[in-house]
Amino acid sequence: MLINCPYCGPRDLSEFTYRGDANRTRPADTSTDQAAWNAYVYERVNTAGDHPEYWQHSGGCRSHILVMRSTLTHEIASVSLARGQKKASARRQQKKRPARRRQEDRT
Amino acid sequence: MAEYSALSLLKHAWSGNRDWRPAWRKPEPKPSYDVVIVGGGGHGLATAHYLAKEHGITNVAVLEKGWLGSGNIGRNTTIVRSNYLLGESIRFYDFSVKLWEDLAQDLNYNVMFSQRGVLNLAHSPGQADDFIRRGNAMRHDGGDAVWLNRDAIARKVPGLDLSGSARFPVVGGLLQPRAGTARHDAVAWGFARAADRRGVDIIENCEVTGFVRDGERITGVTTTRGEIAAKKVAVAVAGSTGRVMKLAGIERLPIESHVLQAFVSEALKPFVDTVVTFGGGHLYMSQSDKGGLVFGGNLDGYNSYAQRGNLPVVEEVMSEMVALFPGLARVRLLRSWGGVMDMSMDGSPIITTGPLPGMYLNTGWCYGGFKATPASGWCFAWTIAKDEPHPLNAPFTLDRFQRGILTDEKGQGATPQLH
Numbered sequence: 001m002l003i004n005c006p007y008c009g010p011r012d013l014s015e016f017t018y019r020g021d022a023n024r025t026r027p028a029d030t031s032t033d034q035a036a037w038n039a040y041v042y043e044r045v046n047t048a049g050d051h052p053e054y055w056q057h058s059g060g061c062r063s064h065i066l067v068m069r070s071t072l073t074h075e076i077a078s079v080s081l082a083r084g085q086k087k088a089s090a091r092r093q094q095k096k097r098p099a100r101r102r103q104e105d106r107t
Numbered sequence: 108m109a110e111y112s113a114l115s116l117l118k119h120a121w122s123g124n125r126d127w128r129p130a131w132r133k134p135e136p137k138p139s140y141d142v143v144i145v146g147g148g149g150h151g152l153a154t155a156h157y158l159a160k161e162h163g164i165t166n167v168a169v170l171e172k173g174w175l176g177s178g179n180i181g182r183n184t185t186i187v188r189s190n191y192l193l194g195e196s197i198r199f200y201d202f203s204v205k206l207w208e209d210l211a212q213d214l215n216y217n218v219m220f221s222q223r224g225v226l227n228l229a230h231s232p233g234q235a236d237d238f239i240r241r242g243n244a245m246r247h248d249g250g251d252a253v254w255l256n257r258d259a260i261a262r263k264v265p266g267l268d269l270s271g272s273a274r275f276p277v278v279g280g281l282l283q284p285r286a287g288t289a290r291h292d293a294v295a296w297g298f299a300r301a302a303d304r305r306g307v308d309i310i311e312n313c314e315v316t317g318f319v320r321d322g323e324r325i326t327g328v329t330t331t332r333g334e335i336a337a338k339k340v341a342v343a344v345a346g347s348t349g350r351v352m353k354l355a356g357i358e359r360l361p362i363e364s365h366v367l368q369a370f371v372s373e374a375l376k377p378f379v380d381t382v383v384t385f386g387g388g389h390l391y392m393s394q395s396d397k398g399g400l401v402f403g404g405n406l407d408g409y410n411s412y413a414q415r416g417n418l419p420v421v422e423e424v425m426s427e428m429v430a431l432f433p434g435l436a437r438v439r440l441l442r443s444w445g446g447v448m449d450m451s452m453d454g455s456p457i458i459t460t461g462p463l464p465g466m467y468l469n470t471g472w473c474y475g476g477f478k479a480t481p482a483s484g485w486c487f488a489w490t491i492a493k494d495e496p497h498p499l500n501a502p503f504t505l506d507r508f509q510r511g512i513l514t515d516e517k518g519q520g521a522t523p524q525l526h
Contacts, residue, residue: 012419014419014422019218020365020524025476041521044360044362046359046360048350048364048412066274071410071413072412074417090214
């Protein structure tokens with residue numbers, strides 16, 4: 001399995017650490033809703049098919065990424081940075097910029 | 108005369124082995140049953156057997172989407188053990204070992220249960236303390252465990268690298284003498300035949316496509332071979348739990364499906380006569396009667412329903428094996444395959460009534476389902492027949508997650524890939 005890291009390009013699976021199902025929403029830190037916390041901690045959709053999930057490029061740039069991968073075929077449909085969905089538009093812009101600029105953005 | 112015996116062998120040899128009865132019939136599904144068991148793997152078949160034998164419930168169908176033995180019952184590394192730390196785990200799995208000890212007699216089918224022992228190697232003083240503690244817990248709850256020092260291990264497993272210069276030097280090992288291996292296919296066939304002879308219908312190539320409901324209550328299943336009504340529907344589908352339960356409208360469960368790979372080498376002369384596990388990483392290995400080394404390691408570590416894995420784990424497992432047994436470095440691999448594991452959030456199984464009325468669920472076996480086959484079937488049959496769990500599986504109900512009473516052997520928390 002190759003994962004196409006947004007920063008490093010396609011890299012071998014062994015460079016990545018699995019960080020789990022991205023279907024879950026963490027309740028607010030102040031929330032005391034037991035059902036919501038129980039769902040977040042213990043319950044999983046366990047999708048057979050396209051599965052959004054977090055990985056970390058721990059053997060590379062260490063960025064957290066959001067991967068859409070089929071649990072039936074292991075085929076990867078998309079990879080993006082995990083820093084919130086609203087970054088999607090920012091990512092499209094980043095593609096146009098040279099690599100150097102991207103690093104500056106991060107620091 | 109027992110159906111399989113020396114005498115019956117002789118009798119059938121006399122008639123040219125032409126009139127053996129098939130081990131199970133190929134019945135057409137009836138319109139309704141008292142109990143329908145979804146999943147014709149080891150656990151489903153064992154459940155049918157114990158429902159008939161212990162509770163006299165014989166109007167039962169076992170529905171299998173493929174052929175018998177096509178799932179995890181034919182994909183495991185055949186290890187049977189009960190070397191756990193926590194009381195509820197020890198009691199449950201040790202009950203399973205006791206059932207294993209009489210299983211061939213009970214089923215009149217040679218399941219080749221071989222109590223060759225399971226030896227967990229420890230590679231540091233801290234790990235040794237941990238294993239000795241676990242051994243004491245096992246003995247305290249009625250199991251068996253023996254601590255072996257390095258000399259005793261050298262005598263028991265001659266091929267091991269016990270030198271001080273090993274990457275992970277061995278300091279000792281915890282042996283469970285009553286543990287061992289069994290012939291996995293025979294377990295499926297034995298339970299199937301025993302259940303069949305008591306009147307249970309085993310229906311292969313019959314995939315469940317939906318559940319029939321009367322309000323909240325489950326009253327049957329729709330299948331690729333028609334609709335079947337049932338007073339009780341029991342689900343024991345291991346890695347497919349998520350998919351099957353979605354058909355009943357249960358969208359979320361404390362289960363993730365992960366892929367686990369297993370390997371077998373070319374056949375060798377007798378090399379190791381016990382099951383050896385490596386504590387420096389994760390490896391378990393035994394030798395089959397045909398001579399092949401049967402071994403496996405960690406999960407691949409990501410959600411998967413594909414019955415195949417990736418190469419990093421293959422490399423890791425091979426390097427662990429060579430670290431333990433340098434003499435095996437040039438042995439060739441014959442086959443490798445993957446199975447889909449129903450990983451639960453605390454590493455312990457779920458045998459429960461519900462989650463819907465008329466429904467019973469057996470899942471969450473992580474990668475220890477094979478050894479539990481008889482006890483799982485026995486407890487699930489009890490739960491189905493009496494509508495409440497037996498004390499042995501009472502700690503393993505579905506509501507333990509809400510109630511916060513988890514049985515987390517490894518203390519990993521809700522990270523299924525680490526159990």
